[in-house]
Structure formats: C-alpha cells, structure tokens
Amino acid sequence: MTIGLLVGLDGSKINIFLPVIETMVTLDAGTGNVRTGPILFESDDCSGKPYTHASYQYSVIKACDKLYTGKRKAPRLLTLHSMLKVVDNWCECVTGDSEAYYTPAVEVPGRAVGLYLPVALPLRFKAWSIPQ
Numbered sequence: 001m002t003i004g005l006l007v008g009l010d011g012s013k014i015n016i017f018l019p020v021i022e023t024m025v026t027l028d029a030g031t032g033n034v035r036t037g038p039i040l041f042e043s044d045d046c047s048g049k050p051y052t053h054a055s056y057q058y059s060v061i062k063a064c065d066k067l068y069t070g071k072r073k074a075p076r077l078l079t080l081h082s083m084l085k086v087v088d089n090w091c092e093c094v095t096g097d098s099e100a101y102y103t104p105a106v107e108v109p110g111r112a113v114g115l116y117l118p119v120a121l122p123l124r125f126k127a128w129s130i131p132q
Contacts, residue, residue, distance in 0.1 A: 054075035
C-alpha cells in the first residue's frame with residue numbers, strides 16, 4: 001500500500017507528504033505512530049469547535065484516538081480554555097487558558113488517506129521520478 005511521498009528520514013522520524021489531503025505526516029521511526037499534539041477548545045469541557053496550533057496547520061497530528069490537521073484558514077490570535085491530550089496513556093480534557101495563534105482543526109479520516117495506525121514497520125520505499 002502506498003502512503004505518500006517520502007520527504008525526509010532521520011534516525012527518529014519519517015516525514016511523508018500525503019497527496020490526497022496535501023498535508024505532511026510525521027511518523028515515529030521506531031513505532032510507526034503519528035506525532036501527537038493537543039486539540040483545543042473555546043469551552044471549558046473540550047466540546048464545540050476544535051482548534052489546533054497554527055504550527056500544525058499543514059501537518060497531521062494525533063490527539064487521543066483521532067487524527068487532525070489545520071483548516072486552510074489564516075490563523076487567529078485566540079484564548080482557548082480546554083484541550084484534549086494524552087496524559088499518562090489516557091485521553092483527558094485539561095482546562096486552562098492558552099493564548100496563541102490557532103486555526104480550526106479538521107478531523108482526518110485515517111483510512112480514507114491510507115493511514116492504518118500504527119503504520120506497519122519497516123517501511124518500503126519505491127523510487128519515483130517526474131514523468132517526462
């Protein structure tokens with residue numbers, strides 16, 4: 001199965017471009033898991049419209065058991081009041097104010113873009129060239 005285009009590889013991470021959604025995904029080279037990150041909310045109980053930090057706008061992150069990417073909108077300075085994140089191997093809603101530049105988060109249907117997590121290792125790469 002083809003996941004996407006290899007962009008970078010170092011000892012600890014594998015960067016792959018997913019052409020289907022025009023977004024990068026970073027995999028842990030040892031486990032095949034996607035990079036994790038929080039999903040934030042304006043509410044105090046992790047409900048409502050989800051947001052992601054502007055730095056994740058063009059990459060996929062895993063928050064608890066779902067994959068997200070940033071919506072292609074200009075980031076806005078917001079104060080958000082709760083976040084979903086993994087704490088001690090459990091998904092928790094953590095409250096507290098966080099002010100930064102955020103963009104709306106969009107859930108990525110992993111199987112629809114070819115991601116079956118964790119990605120089975122070792123990965124095999126196929127040479128590709130631009131058609132003439």
